[in-house]
Amino acid sequence: MNKQGAYILAIDQGTTGSRAIIFNRQGTIVSDAYQEFKQYFPKPGWVEHDAEEIWRSCVAVIQQALRKANISSSKIAAIGITNQRETTVVWNRRTFQPVHRAIVWQCRRTAALCASERFKKYSGFIRNKTGLVLDAYFSGTKIKWLLDEVKGLRRRAQRGDICFGTIDSWLIWNLTGGKVHATDTTNASRTLLFNIRTLQWDKELLKIFNVPSKILPEVKGSGSIFGYTQSGVAGLAASIPIAAVMGDQQSALYGQGCHTAGTVKNTYGTGCFLVLNTGKKFIHSSEGLLTTLACDARGKPVYALEGSVFIAGAAIQWLRDQLGVLQRSGDSEKMIQGLKDTVGVYFVPAFTGLGAPYWNSEARGLICGLTRGANKNHIVRAALEAMAYQTKDVFDLMQKYSQSRIKELKVDGGACQNNFLMQFQSDMLGIPIVRPKIVESTAKGVAHLAGLTVGLWRKKDLESFQQKDRVFVSAMAVAQRKEKYEGWRVAVGRALN
Numbered sequence: 001m002n003k004q005g006a007y008i009l010a011i012d013q014g015t016t017g018s019r020a021i022i023f024n025r026q027g028t029i030v031s032d033a034y035q036e037f038k039q040y041f042p043k044p045g046w047v048e049h050d051a052e053e054i055w056r057s058c059v060a061v062i063q064q065a066l067r068k069a070n071i072s073s074s075k076i077a078a079i080g081i082t083n084q085r086e087t088t089v090v091w092n093r094r095t096f097q098p099v100h101r102a103i104v105w106q107c108r109r110t111a112a113l114c115a116s117e118r119f120k121k122y123s124g125f126i127r128n129k130t131g132l133v134l135d136a137y138f139s140g141t142k143i144k145w146l147l148d149e150v151k152g153l154r155r156r157a158q159r160g161d162i163c164f165g166t167i168d169s170w171l172i173w174n175l176t177g178g179k180v181h182a183t184d185t186t187n188a189s190r191t192l193l194f195n196i197r198t199l200q201w202d203k204e205l206l207k208i209f210n211v212p213s214k215i216l217p218e219v220k221g222s223g224s225i226f227g228y229t230q231s232g233v234a235g236l237a238a239s240i241p242i243a244a245v246m247g248d249q250q251s252a253l254y255g256q257g258c259h260t261a262g263t264v265k266n267t268y269g270t271g272c273f274l275v276l277n278t279g280k281k282f283i284h285s286s287e288g289l290l291t292t293l294a295c296d297a298r299g300k301p302v303y304a305l306e307g308s309v310f311i312a313g314a315a316i317q318w319l320r321d322q323l324g325v326l327q328r329s330g331d332s333e334k335m336i337q338g339l340k341d342t343v344g345v346y347f348v349p350a351f352t353g354l355g356a357p358y359w360n361s362e363a364r365g366l367i368c369g370l371t372r373g374a375n376k377n378h379i380v381r382a383a384l385e386a387m388a389y390q391t392k393d394v395f396d397l398m399q400k401y402s403q404s405r406i407k408e409l410k411v412d413g414g415a416c417q418n419n420f421l422m423q424f425q426s427d428m429l430g431i432p433i434v435r436p437k438i439v440e441s442t443a444k445g446v447a448h449l450a451g452l453t454v455g456l457w458r459k460k461d462l463e464s465f466q467q468k469d470r471v472f473v474s475a476m477a478v479a480q481r482k483e484k485y486e487g488w489r490v491a492v493g494r495a496l497n
Contacts, residue, residue: 010447011078013083015270020061021443022069027465048101049339051089055174059234066476073236078243078454080446082251083167085190088142090164097255100150103142106352110141111361122208129195131291133359140192140209160214168245169217172226180227183217185301186247189293196293222246223299223453244450248442250294251272254443256410257466259297264406266391268415272309274394285401288357291306297459299449307356307394313415315349316382325376333418336381344369346491347382355392366495388425389488407433412441427476437467
């Protein structure tokens, strides 16, 4: 740890923007900065990012957060990185130049590959080793696509001239001036190439996807020293340790204090991600839940069950950007005030297929139940309700497979600040919803682990940082809940067909 340091810098690199948050020794946010970046949609169902633009956005928010806090970067004790998972970057080891735009986790370009007879026969084998379903969501098929489609890339990969990484690896590479090519267990577990039982890159999986091992990053525990900053990079002082790395959903789980088996959180962001810590227990689900790696209080690997909903807050962004229904995403709660219901409107936001528990890449978005009495406000409410319905789809399965009654749900992410949504979620699940004072649990999680790793904090300090903002308690009759949810199931059936 930097002996001068009394602050932790968290870099939260998300799907639509990059954020930097600086925490002081008391665990309080002293400054933050955020910057959106461009989304590219070259073909229907394809989603890309410019990896260099992502790096520039991270540099910008780091510098802005330092200016806002009015501190020198020499005061930073450690850096934590949390990131959009599965998004795939391949770059030139010598020039640092990406060989292609990053392929985003939402991208469906490899859906046909996953559905092909050639790969379907391996689905059970892959599931047993990785805990994942064979789907275009994950990195493995994205890497294969790049190696197959970018001229000369496979030959360069076999020579060891290029690097593959999820966004965390890309940021570590840049922050360390190309000295470190690494990732953590949580991000590695989302690639279809990492055996979550042995905690190693798997030779048989690499053979199936025809991926050379030379391009892969070194895998470390989430709470490790990954490397040190190079002087002047991103305006930072030299030798600041990168002391924690976690995929965004695992970081949010950690940030909510869910370090032990049986604790659960849901993040309402671009997508919705419900994650249940199962400790040392590897739970296999045959109905669309994923088994993945999270970490315990010290950053060591543990197992978790996850339900991934592809489109949640992104539906509100779509109403804002594509339809112009609202000016700001934050206006959604104000727009629906006074509405008793959606007058029968359901919105299934299957823009890129449906994730858990359906895993149907052919499903497409649907707004149904429209009558002359429906207006834009009802559609906005239906988009909000869809987040709660999709969460219930996953939550019910999670209770079934964990064989335990979940007593409360901890929530985070931008959309959890919507009081209507949180109340409706409690009504749908029939349990309390607990919202923390700091809803940026993703950044908080990796900051807490980085501080713990370098000795700035102890475990009991992290426990004292957990503070509730509000608890929402279910007020809906069981019969009404069942009726509304049945309407949702009918709408999903239409989107699937």
